[in-house]
Amino acid sequence: MAIKFERVNFEYISADGSSFKALKDINLEISDKGEFITLIGETGSGKSTLVQHMNALVKPSSGEVTVYGIKIYNDIKKKDRNVKLNPLRQKVGLVFQFPEYQLFEETVLKDIIFGPKNFGVKEAEAIERAKEIIKLVGLDESYLKRSPFNLSGGEKKRVSIAGILAMEPDILVLDEPTSGLDPKGRDALLELFTSIHNELDKTVIIITHDMNTVYKYASRVLVMSEGELVFDGDPLKLFTKKNLIDWNLDLPEIIQITRQLEDKLNIKINKLPRNVDELFNIVKGVL
Ligand SMILES: Nc1ncnc2c1ncn2[C@@H]1O[C@H](COP(=O)(O)OP(=O)(O)OP(=O)(O)O)[C@@H](O)[C@H]1O
C-alpha cells in the first residue's frame, strides 16, 4: 500500500502552549494504482491537515504514517531528512489549498521547473515540460515569463497545479484545486485530472466542497468530521446514508432532483441515476 495511516492523531500546538486536536485516530490505506478519491467534510474538519501528512509536510503527534515504505516520524535526523523525504515528495505531489504558499520564484517558468530540477531532471528537459504543462492547465506559454505574484487567483491556482504536474508524481493530491475558478475552467481541470487518472493509471485525491464533483468523478469518497474519518467508501452509498446532515453535507444536484421528482410524481426510484440521461430513462420506465 502506497500510503498507510495507523491510529494517527495530530495536534496543533500554538505559541501560547494551547493545543488543538485536528486529527483523531485516523486509519486509512491508499493505493498508488488507479484510485480516484474525493475528500470532503465541513470547514475545519481536518482535510488539509490530513493530506499534509501524505507527503510529510506535517508529522503525526502519535500513530504512524507510512508512505512508500518510509515511516514519517518527528525525529528523522536532520541530515537524513532530505534524503529520506525528497523521493517521497516527488511520488506524492501535493497542490496546496492556497497557491500563495507554493509559489515563490520570480517567474512562472522558474516555479514550474523548480520541482523537476530538484529531483534531477535536466534544465532543458524541465523547460520543455513546463511549456507542455502550462497549456494542459489552460494557460498559454506567455505566462511562463510572468511573475506568479501578479496573476489572478485562478491563474495562480493553475500555475501551482502545473508545478506539481511537472514533477510527474504517482499520486496527485489536490487541496480544493477548483475553488475560485469559473465553471468552464473548473470542468476543464477536472477532465484533466480524470485523464491523468485514466490514461496513466495514477491515483488522484481531490479535496472539494462540491458534491457534484464527488458524484461525477470519484470511485471512493472519504468524509472528515471534527477530526475523525467518518466514512470511507462508495459515493453512491454515502449519498443514501442518513448522517449527511450530521456531517453538514449536501446531496449532488442530480440526486436532489430525483428526490423532488419522486415526491411530485409519487413514484419510488430505487437505483439512483448518475446523470440526466439515466434519470430520464428511469422516469420514462416508471411512468
Ligand atoms: N496552524 C494551526 N494552528 C492551530 N490550529 C490550526 C492550524 N491550522 C489549522 N488549525 C485548526 O485545525 C482544524 C483543521 O484544519 P484544516 O485546515 O485541516 O481544515 P479543513 O478541513 O481543510 O478546512 P477548510 O475546508 O476550511 O479548508 C481547524 O479547526 C483549524 O482551525
Ligand SMILES: [Mg+2]
Ligand atoms: Mg483545507
